[in-house]
Amino acid sequence: MIGVTPTAAWGEEQEPVDGMPTVEIGEDGEPSITVPEGDAPTDVQLEVLKQGDGAIVEAGDNVLVQYTGVAWSDGSVFDSSWERGAPASFSTSGVVDGFRQALEGQAVGSQVVVVIPPEFGYGASEGHELQDETLVFVVDILATQHLAA
Template identity: 45%
Template structure:
């Protein structure tokens, strides 16, 4: 179902700009100060830097409006593990893998000191990341674990936790380059891991949905003996009481998809064992999702019946075994919106 997976992480370093700006390029930005900044990527891996962030400073208020003035100290900065330093303490609980954080960040190439992504750039706002996601660079989510609301943190992402031996030439990250992130954390919150309750029965004419093994496992969906509807239909089986999903947000959800024609499963986050995250309302998923999930509340379970025109169209989705005439049925549990 998701059309953005590992590529999400490669978009403008860690997915920080292309998704939030709907594919618009990030404007040019100045480099950080520091001895050796702007000297270009090294041809071989520099030695690991002990206490690599000891000289890093970021002056200015943590007000999520004003970009801090960052000095990386001495470059190149190179680490073989994630190093982390709190520049400004925050308050509240420390973020875990189960939490979602909202941040504004400045991201640098630690070898050259060049600014790769400016989260304070024109038109940008704080951006949310569920730390349990697997479609972002591992070092990015790991570096944010432990952060508190209102804090400013700096952390490194070594190649093994970033783009690996191939680097990312488009973003200006070489195979041996360590990435340095300076992030202001505006929010830490915990989404749902699963819904509570059994929900309402499906309305007449809809597929029947049964969660015989509880909400942590995939449901069984039984298709009625009738022709598929020509228009998208939706039914809310559990009405959540969380925030309303807004256009342009990411949502975290468990979902289960079957074909109307035979009830066969073509995709299921429950069966994969991990919730999925994707932007909603901006054309990143099929129209049948964009048109129905915006406006729902976190904590809701939604049953969708989606004809081809609101699904994958006449071309279908051969990789998923979906033809151009297939009507899709989804059960979607909305766990978070950020």
């Protein structure tokens, strides 16, 4: 039997955390993100919007996710699997540190919002257009595949 992977997080909704970006979910599941007023945090901030009930993402896992990323400075979308029309698949070891922190330890089915200061994002990538930007991602964790032992 072939399983069908959902295209959006299905976990139980959690209470919002004050001071974090707010997220509205469209009918198709695509999030829109509103960045709060004020200075960006200087450490990685993580909030679980929906608590999933699936397998836990482990270090180095290959994950299947939907995500939208916006710049803290102006709220503009710089990357979105939703806009491309398909979930993205990658290893947690192949993304910026703040994104890795947002995935590892979370349950499949969860939706998280993460705020990533430059030093945990593209700060070390000299000349990268987002080098000095605090990033905000909403990530729907759809599946994980553990590394072979």
